Amino acid sequence: MKKCEILSPAGDLERLKWAIRYGADAVYIGGYDYSLRANANNFSLSDIKEAISFAHSYNKKVYITVNMLFHNEDLKNLDDYLKELDNIGVDAFIVSDYAVIKRIKELKLKPEIHISTQESSTNVETVKFWKNLGATRVVLARECSREDIIDIKKNCNIELEIFIHGAMCTSYSGRCVLSNYVTLRDSNRGGCSQVCRFSFDAGYNNEFSICSKDLNMSDYIPDMVNIGIDSFKIEGRMRSVYYIATVVNAYKMIVKHTLDNTLTEEILNYYKKVLNRCANRESAVHFYDKTPGVNEQYFTGREEVSNQDFLAYIKDYNEDTNIMTIEQRNNFKVGDEVEVFGPNTEVFSFVVEEIINEEGESVESAKHPQETLFIKTPKKVQRFDIMRIKLS
Amino acid sequence: MKYLLIPKSNYENYFFDFFGIILPLKNYSIGFDYYFSVDEINELAKKTNVYVIINKFLHSKEIKEIKKVINQIKNIKAYFIEDMGLTNIISKEQTIIYQNHILNNYESVNYLNTLGYKKCVISNELTINELKEIKDKTESELYYFLINRNMLLYSKRKLITNYILNFNIKEETKKLNIKEKVSNHELIIKEENGSSVIFNKKIFSASSYQKEINYDYFIININNMKDEEIKEILKNYKSGNINLDTDNYFLLNEIGYKVKKDEKM
Numbered sequence: 155m156k157k158c159e160i161l162s163p164a165g166d167l168e169r170l171k172w173a174i175r176y177g178a179d180a181v182y183i184g185g186y187d188y189s190l191r192a193n194a195n196n197f198s199l200s201d202i203k204e205a206i207s208f209a210h211s212y213n214k215k216v217y218i219t220v221n222m223l224f225h226n227e228d229l230k231n232l233d234d235y236l237k238e239l240d241n242i243g244v245d246a247f248i249v250s251d252y253a254v255i256k257r258i259k260e261l262k263l264k265p266e267i268h269i270s271t272q273e274s275s276t277n278v279e280t281v282k283f284w285k286n287l288g289a290t291r292v293v294l295a296r297e298c299s300r301e302d303i304i305d306i307k308k309n310c311n312i313e314l315e316i317f318i319h320g321a322m323c324t325s326y327s328g329r330c331v332l333s334n335y336v337t338l339r340d341s342n343r344g345g346c347s348q349v350c351r352f353s354f355d356a357g358y359n360n361e362f363s364i365c366s367k368d369l370n371m372s373d374y375i376p377d378m379v380n381i382g383i384d385s386f387k388i389e390g391r392m393r394s395v396y397y398i399a400t401v402v403n404a405y406k407m408i409v410k411h412t413l414d415n416t417l418t419e420e421i422l423n424y425y426k427k428v429l430n431r432c433a434n435r436e437s438a439v440h441f442y443d444k445t446p447g448v449n450e451q452y453f454t455g456r457e458e459v460s461n462q463d464f465l466a467y468i469k470d471y472n473e474d475t476n477i478m479t480i481e482q483r484n485n486f487k488v489g490d491e492v493e494v495f496g497p498n499t500e501v502f503s504f505v506v507e508e509i510i511n512e513e514g515e516s517v518e519s520a521k522h523p524q525e526t527l528f529i530k531t532p533k534k535v536q537r538f539d540i541m542r543i544k545l546s
Numbered sequence: 547m548k549y550l551l552i553p554k555s556n557y558e559n560y561f562f563d564f565f566g567i568i569l570p571l572k573n574y575s576i577g578f579d580y581y582f583s584v585d586e587i588n589e590l591a592k593k594t595n596v597y598v599i600i601n602k603f604l605h606s607k608e609i610k611e612i613k614k615v616i617n618q619i620k621n622i623k624a625y626f627i628e629d630m631g632l633t634n635i636i637s638k639e640q641t642i643i644y645q646n647h648i649l650n651n652y653e654s655v656n657y658l659n660t661l662g663y664k665k666c667v668i669s670n671e672l673t674i675n676e677l678k679e680i681k682d683k684t685e686s687e688l689y690y691f692l693i694n695r696n697m698l699l700y701s702k703r704k705l706i707t708n709y710i711l712n713f714n715i716k717e718e719t720k721k722l723n724i725k726e727k728v729s730n731h732e733l734i735i736k737e738e739n740g741s742s743v744i745f746n747k748k749i750f751s752a753s754s755y756q757k758e759i760n761y762d763y764f765i766i767n768i769n770n771m772k773d774e775e776i777k778e779i780l781k782n783y784k785s786g787n788i789n790l791d792t793d794n795y796f797l798l799n800e801i802g803y804k805v806k807k808d809e810k811m
Contacts, residue, residue, distance in 0.1 A: 224651045225672065226679050253653035256660075277609040279631030287661075295603065297702045305606035326603055329700040331647050334671055335746055336731045340801045342647060353727040360713050361727060364705055364735075445740055446703055448711040 177406030320389025370437035496539030566595030
């Protein structure tokens with residue numbers, strides 16, 4: 155059986171747990187220092203320890219991003235940090251700075267070295283260079299075409315990781331310092347202020363941005379499975395629990411159906427619909443099949459929509475009464491058609507006939523955030539399943 | 547210290563005022579005004595010290611093609627390379643690592659040195675103290691862009707073509723002067739062969755600080771500049787008294803990267 159890892163982001167411990175429950179084979183996270191999301195919540199060392207313990211109990215992996223580009227002063231505590239991460243059992247370091255590779259090798263640390271997309275590796279010779287430095291995996295540049303990827307896979311025996319979903323940079327990764335010059339925040343040390351999403355004036359009486367739409371590679375997952383891609387990476391360490399659970403689950407199912415030869419157009423279209431619904435921005439394929447053009451870019455503002463599909467998650471289920479205990483996330487009411495899905499629960503839909511609150515009263519709507527409620531379900535559900543709006 | 551020039555035309559008498567010239571290789575470089583063919587490079591290499599710059603990311607087709615091109619280039623001093631795949635094609639002795647914005651600390655430079663890459667271009671986003679510490683703690687030969695219109699972004703997207711199509715602008719152009727609306731920060735976008743680069747409008751100059759920085763080689767890049775700017779730079783780059791509206795950006799100012807707690811909502 156081919157190994158096709160689904161690699162999920164996680165901005166904190168709660169998100170990591172949801173990602174693993176929903177089918178991620180590995181999760182990448184950042185510590186308080188040295189990652190490229192300096193302003194995300196990130197993980198303390200004790201959080202990382204708990205994350206690894208949780209992931210390993212599911213036989214899943216945890217990779218730590220140490221992928222910022224270091225200035226001299228940042229090197230001071232690096233050894234201690236890397237050694238601690240080694241001691242607590244991190245599976246791999248995602249790196250881009252030569253200084254980090256040097257330290258990992260000199261300290262003879264056990265975690266694998268994965269080369270970050272910050273290095274923008276686009277050809278087989280570059281990938282061979284990293285392999286010679288001891289890397290076991292390269293995260294390819296998002297600018298790679300299908301031909302680039304095939305050529306690299308054929309001619310270099312190393313694991314390849316490809317971004318399949320989430321935000322895209324306008325620039326080759328690592329080669330944008332707009333944030334440094336326009337907002338005095340160092341993009342390559344995790345301070346990127348996303349200047350590409352700001353408004354510009356070119357003197358033609360219009361405001362415009364230069365930011366790209368998000369990435370969505372769902373159409374090409376079967377092709378990439380056949381090419382032999384080792385890891386499918388989802389972007390978004392600052393995304394919500396619902397987003398992570400939904401996206402991880404959707405790609406996990408597409409890969410599963412691809413591997414067991416049961417992927418139909420109907421199944422693929424369903425998961426594409428799921429992915430499109432949970433995103434708050436438009437998405438496209440970008441570089442895999444062509445050079446992106448006018449349709450792959452945003453020009454006027456962020457054009458983001460708030461997503462309120464996530465209605466509740468299932469805290470408990472009583473098999474005798476078919477009543478599920480849920481925690482509310484967005485408003486819904488009696489008569490709404492909803493659906494439930496989960497890591498081990500095939501999606502099914504039903505109409506909400508009654509909502510009972512904690513006082514045992516029947517209520518017409520669920521409108522209080524995080525309120526515990528009770529609903530009858532026509533099918534068996536499991537703890538941590540998700541209830542969302544029925545996708546039409 | 548020695549000075550290297552990146553020219554913006556094929557031949558000028560002032561080339562010979564410099565220790566050497568750095569020539570952008572046609573089809574494999576980006577962000578310059580003039581690109582040099584193999585014949586032009588070989589011809590100039592007979593007359594002065596010639597370096598070649600290859601600063602594009604090379605995709606599968608290009609990395610195969612460039613092997614043949616490099617084989618035809620003769621008698622040059624070295625190559626400045628952005629794509630590390632070129633290290634498998636060019637000898638270590640002839641390689642100068644120029645990964646734009648990437649080399650920011652002495653440990654990285656030292657590691658490359660142990661691998662046999664003993665010449666590096668150091669990033670323009672560092673302070674003088676950081677630059678000096680790198681110099682103090684490495685044996686490598688160090689290069690630095692002393693005067694340059696800094697490239698702030700390199701994209702494989704057609705940013706100008708897309709802009710023109712989206713807004714149905716009648717004028718055809720491959721260069722736009724743009725201004726960020728809140729800060730009024732001015733930038734220049736250029737599109738070349740399906741890729742785009744963005745430059746800072748204001749010229750970067752560290753010419754007043756060259757004694758403190760004291761690197762082995764200083765690079766003067768006069769591409770993307772007007773004739774009067776070039777004239778002034780060529781006249782005064784050594785003295786540091788350049789009479790232009792330049793900036794030294796981070797040389798004297800440490801840049802932040804974490805939002806302070808009280809700034810977070």
